[in-house]
Amino acid sequence: NAGVTQTPKFRVLKTGQSMTLLCAQDMNHEYMYWYRQDPGMGLRLIHYSVGEGTTAKGEVPDGYNVSRLKKQNFLLGLESAAPSQTSVYFCASRRPGQGRNQPQHFGDGTRLSIL
Amino acid sequence: GENVEQHPSTLSVQEGDSAVIKCTYSDSASNYFPWYKQELGKRPQLIIDIRSNVGEKKDQRIAVTLNKTAKHFSLHITETQPEDSAVYFCAAMGQAGTALIFGKGTTLSVSS
Numbered sequence: 001n002a003g004v005t006q007t008p009k010f011r012v013l014k015t016g017q018s019m020t021l022l023c024a025q026d027m028n029h030e031y032m033y034w035y036r037q038d039p040g041m042g043l044r045l046i047h048y049s050v051g052e053g054t055t056a057k058g059e060v061p062d063g064y065n066v067s068r069l070k071k072q073n074f075l076l077g078l079e080s081a082a083p084s085q086t087s088v089y090f091c092a093s094r095r096p097g098q099g100r101n102q103p104q105h106f107g108d109g110t111r112l113s114i115l
Numbered sequence: 116g117e118n119v120e121q122h123p124s125t126l127s128v129q130e131g132d133s134a135v136i137k138c139t140y141s142d143s144a145s146n147y148f149p150w151y152k153q154e155l156g157k158r159p160q161l162i163i164d165i166r167s168n169v170g171e172k173k174d175q176r177i178a179v180t181l182n183k184t185a186k187h188f189s190l191h192i193t194e195t196q197p198e199d200s201a202v203y204f205c206a207a208m209g210q211a212g213t214a215l216i217f218g219k220g221t222t223l224s225v226s227s
Binding site: 031033035040041042043044045048050056058059090096103104106107108109 | 149157159161214
């Protein structure tokens with residue numbers, strides 16, 4: 001089991017460029033999440049999905065779009081990158097429910113720099 | 116929606132001392148509170164969690180307490196070691212029970 005895999009690991013973009021971050025999980029988890037991590041700001045929820053074909057906004061959704069066409073994949077898109085989107089992006093997944101039997105698994109993160 | 120406040124933002128202790136990190140949450144419907152440890156350049160890793168029907172939970176040198184009436188929970192690390200140095204995040208289950216909302220993190224430094 002690979003767990004949660006994020007692609008790419010690093011990327012540098014110019015302002016205005018677009019790109020897609022890919023998250024793949026092999027644990028058959030229903031729920032998937034995208035967070036961004038900035039110094040002193042913790043992990044902030046961007047968008048999430050509770051099942052294939054569904055998405056929902058989190059705490060900081062502006063400037064991002066997501067899609068969950070397949071259960072195992074959750075894509076995060078930046079249509080027109082801005083320097084304020086420079087961050088480390090983490091994907092996570094888990095089974096429905098709350099508690100020890102449904103831990104949230106994180107990927108290794110994508111470090112994105114926008115010049 | 117859920118809001119999680121975490122204090123302190125930085126904490127420095129001597130090896131062998133205890134460390135305490137405190138969090139408060141806003142949504143009284145939240146009933147799951149995990150703690151994550153993140154080492155430099157790594158992914159967050161779950162270290163302990165507690166559900167709202169339990170007041171305290173221990174796992175070796177770490178423990179978590181929950182006061183649901185006051186809507187706060189705490190992480191206690193005893194006999195700290197240099198390898199405990201990391202960023203610790205608390206979280207509460209928000210978004211109607213579908214997503215974890217995290218605090219801003221505490222950078223713990225343990226000096227030998």
